[in-house]
Amino acid sequence: MTAIVSLRNVKKSYLRGKQKVEVLHGVDLDIESGEFLALMGPSGSGKTTVLNLIAGLDQPTSGEVAVRDQRIDKLSRGALANWRARNIGFIFQFYNLLPVLTAEANVEVPLLLTDLSRAQRKERVKTALQLVGLGDRVKHKPNELSGGQQQRVAIARAIVADPTLLVCDEPTGDLDRQSAEEIMNLLQALNRTQGKTIVMVTHDPKAAEYASRELHLDKGQLTAEAVRSVA
């Protein structure tokens, strides 16, 4: 297996008012292609920061972030936006669907940045929504869907452009236990059957059990690792 994501001595600090806050203290991390990685740790440990760096939403203060051997820490804001459109599917804790758009229109949004024709976009949207089990909810707006259904739409949006990497920030954090299990089963299926590489931040140990590898962060440093055998 080859590393699809690699972080080398990554440090990140923020300014909070006049105070400099060190969030990451030299993180080294490799994520293999097809891996399902869970990043765990207490609040403020830096796990969302790691996720943001991998997803190209933020830049490190120092160190290297490479995805598929491309140094994304060197890219400009504009180039990074294009890179995200082609390589990253993002799943948020609170779904972050556009409330005025229907499910299918929400899923279509990332495809607006491609050269696909309208018909091709419609076809892809239909396939993605069927894959997450929402083929019959295409015309519903987010407020007409349950939390679990909204997260499925968000997953469909994340996979519709066939990205290199799925990045999930607490994907079950706003869901009841049953919906959370359904979402985790769906993510696991995408990892196992579609070969999607997934990086997930979670507080929930049950959600982390679906991952093939589990990393713990504390005070900006990786502290522990657990690897599970794939069933």
Added chain:
Amino acid sequence: MKYFSLIWAGLWRKRTRTVFTMLSIIVAFLLFGLLQGFNQGFNTLVSNQDVDRLYISAKSNMTDGLPIAHLNRIRSVPGVRAVSHWTYFGGFYQNAKDPLPAFATDAEQLFAVYKEMKIKPEYVQAMQKTRNGVLISESIAKARKWKVGDRIPVGTSIWTKKDGGSTWDFDIVGTFDASAYGAGFPGFYLNYSYFDEASAFGHGVIHYYLASIEDPHQATQISKQIDALFENSGSETLTQTESALAQMQLKQLGDINFIANAIVGAVMFTLLFLTANTMMQSVRERTSELAVLKTLGFSDGKVLGLVLSEALLLCSFAAVVGLAVSTTVFASPPMKALFGNFPMPNVVLAMGAGMALLLSLVSGLPPAWRARQLNIVDALAGR
């Protein structure tokens, strides 16, 4: 075009607010269309006044009048084609609250001076044969349901008759079409000879001479020649082209151009803040949504473009509706009666389109820039 659904959806995120903002813009552009239309209408009316027609009035004051004896001397000036005259009769029908602006004139010469007025020759002949005859415009005949042969009693608070009465009975002997000159053009003419004979005072005096000249380029020279004829006499004249007179009279009403521009300017300025506030509020409420778009790969420029397009769509759609309504109002019968068959000037529509573009750019740019500068991590974290 593929982003249209996204722009449209963003625009209608808060339906009520968008509707109210849109209504404000529609009303503002309706006002803009009407005021600028009026303004252009007046300007066009003024510029339509011929420079080959001269108005000759008393130099001391326009209402002082001039002797009828000037007529032949004015006619004798080289380059003068025809000369007629007007004397303001005032007039009302049945009661003083129903004014009927009437003028005593030499009808045959009047129609020679005002070439665009259309009248049947037999009506002019009938006027010459009927001492108390009057010619009325078709619009007055239609509005008052009068016809040739009717006898009309017209009161006047200015001119009493020799018998002491102030009601004059006139016979309508013909109608004419004065629509080429708009609704403000006088449409009721009586014979000056009859008026001069029958009135108790003011004999031999007229208010204006109206002269048409053969070559408009000679207007200034002929005007000077006419005024020179009566220089240092007891009745000095002031000769002006019709358009110069119209401009002077309009200035007496006030600077319409300034008033129209001032009102439109104030409305647009207020609208600018209203629209900018709406757009800014809309962007502020959608901070996380815009951050999501950026997360999905929309560049800073694309997000700026989306917000700016929303402002453009809002302003241009509302402006088109406002200008369309003002165009419809402009084509309505009351406006036609005022300006004649005068459509909404294209220049006003072009100015409106430019204003809409400017409004959308100025009101949309600050929120669009804010959206462009949005930091994804901070926006998603609600900071």
